[in-house]
Amino acid sequence: MVNSHGTQSESLPNITRIDHAHTHGWQVRVQYDGEVHGRFFGDKKHGGKLQALEEARANRNRIREELDEKSSTKPDEYETRFLYQDPRNNSTWVVGVYRTLKKMRSGNRYPYYETTVHVEKGRAVTRARSVQEHGETDAFLQVCRIRRDHMREIYGSRFDEKNLTTRWHGI
Numbered sequence: 001m002v003n004s005h006g007t008q009s010e011s012l013p014n015i016t017r018i019d020h021a022h023t024h025g026w027q028v029r030v031q032y033d034g035e036v037h038g039r040f041f042g043d044k045k046h047g048g049k050l051q052a053l054e055e056a057r058a059n060r061n062r063i064r065e066e067l068d069e070k071s072s073t074k075p076d077e078y079e080t081r082f083l084y085q086d087p088r089n090n091s092t093w094v095v096g097v098y099r100t101l102k103k104m105r106s107g108n109r110y111p112y113y114e115t116t117v118h119v120e121k122g123r124a125v126t127r128a129r130s131v132q133e134h135g136e137t138d139a140f141l142q143v144c145r146i147r148r149d150h151m152r153e154i155y156g157s158r159f160d161e162k163n164l165t166t167r168w169h170g171i
Contacts, residue, residue, distance in 0.1 A: 014060050015053075024049075026056035032067045092140065096147050099140075102128070113143040117150040125150065 016027045018040070025042035039059055046052035092098060096116065101109040111131040118124045127146045129139040 012053075012057075014064075015056050026052050028056050028060045028063070030060060030063045030067065032070075037063050037067070094144055094147070096151075097140070097143050099131075100128075113139045115143045115147040115150075117147060117154070119150065119154065 014028060014030045016029070018025055018027050023042070024044070025040055025046075027038065027040050029036055029038040031037075039056075041052040041056040041059070043049050043052045046055050092113070097113060098115075099111060099113055102112050103109050112128045113131065114126060114128040116124050116126045127143065129142045131139045133139070134142060
């Protein structure tokens with residue numbers, strides 16, 4: 001809300017006041033799925049500061065409702081994009097499985113395969129297997145199996161293990 005001094009007195013999510021040399025109004029910006037939806041509501045065009053703010057709020061609410069409807073129609077498709085997308089910066093080509101070097105107390109570094117699975121909001125589980133102890137292929141396959149089992153437990157029927165890997169088979 002705008003107070004008597006013309007400044008913002010409460011939080012207005014997705015709405016920003018713009019006061020520059022020749023530009024005065026409210027900017028609405030709502031981001032969804034990588035796209036920014038927005039519009040500017042100038043004070044002069046909309047009959048003053050308060051009227052422009054009301055128009056901006058109405059526009060923001062309309063955009064949010066449209067995006068809520070859009071997101072509720074395809075929730076599984078949205079989530080599976082993150083389950084199976086091959087990351088460009090992951091040399092294992094298995095989402096969530098990566099090769100790393102762990103530093104021991106002695107200062108030596110040893111290669112490991114690791115996976116991290118978010119089992120609930122705010123809680124992640126990390127599991128690792130040593131390449132030195134299990135060998136390159138076995139360490140990798142063990143970590144892939146661990147990830148597969150965790151993903152099945154979390155996502156159930158939405159998780160299709162055929163999409164887990166593009167390069168390795170027999171997991």
